[in-house]
Amino acid sequence: MPSVASIVARSYPDQIIGIENELPWHLGTDLQLFKKRTQGHAVIMGRKTFESIGRPLPNRKNIILSRSEPEYLNEYKDLVWAPNPTTAFLLADMASIISGKMEFFVIGGEQIYKTFHSYLNRIFVTDVFCGPINGDAKFEVDFDSKTRGTKSEWIIDDEEEFPKSEKDEFPFRITEYRRRVPYHRYRVKEELMGRAPDIDSYWEQYELKLHQLEEDAGEQLDFFR
Template sequence: MTTPARVKMPSATSIVARSYPDHVIGIENRLPWRLRTDLALFKSRTVGHAIIMGRRTFESLGRPLPGRLNIVLSREPFPEQSNVQWARDVSTALLMADIYAICNLQRQFFVIGGERIYREFSDVINRVWLTEVFSGRINGDAKFDFEFSLNDWWSHSERDYPATDQDEYPFRITCWVRRKPQHRERFVDEFRSSDSEVLSKLNDWLALQTSNPMEDAVEQEQLSLFPKP
């Protein structure tokens, strides 16, 4: 197979947890609730993928998340580790995520916060896993105030979870899907200065898309994350 001059890139997905009704996502760089079920679902979705975050979000985690490429977007240089890469701007972060996804034959990567990062990637996000935490009114210093217009987004799936010993508040997870996906493409030449493994994987990546259309495959993967009651 001859590699074409342009290749469709992986799709961008956001994962957000916010309070209802105030849309708070953080207080002093920490989550304002304890939801072990939501954290477990976050892990199951993101393991094996690239995840893009800001410096403060990375610091709030306390360590690099294992089994993923942690891409930290920051204006200032950031110390890199085996599974941590620093991106000085959005375009660099996207290229890193694209390279990792192609090399690992993944159809998507994730944007996980915080507030500024969600805004900066909003134009390329095709899918959002939104957790609405029914905590009542709380004060916070970071928010996700985005409203999902039904003209531009549709609710693919939705499930409610009760408060339990492991989950401080009841919450709802909705998967929002952009009606007109943003299909990013790159010229193959953009990868020639990176690891040669990328070029060797491009044909496999193209075959994966041809045999299993990206959107159908992502839907099946994400549907399986909603266990039956």
């Protein structure tokens, strides 16, 4: 099934990601990169994260994970509700297969990141050098942690520093982490049948794209890299 990725911005070194459901900074460059990475993909978020954004992200399938159905659900075209993580996975898988995407994104908040962390294969972390700040939500993941006698679970695929600028309130660093041993999810094809129109034809196109990627990479499921 499609791979699961995540994008998060946090303060350095305190790992704060929000205060009263708002970002504690404005980073125009980081927002542009977020848009570029997620456009055309499915994104999973909590109710509070959606309400802090105020509207569905354009050109993306917006999935709200919440115990209760949002009262504004029918007001937006590209907004769907998942009452549990299993349903969120199902909706993201269908959207990814129909759009031909190999992964979808988890974008917050704190509890949503924790819920999906064990399934993630890629995480884009923006460390914001804003100094000590107060906050009520954190992203506390140590990417260097390891058990005795083993390597770290995560590998740095890419890293870039950005200075403070007119559109960036603070300097920051974006690091792309990849899980050393990818987590592969499996789902019986029939589970998706009947849940979306013509899913069978989309599935065939998706499988062809998968096989082509495998051949190009020279090893199975290398698109997780």
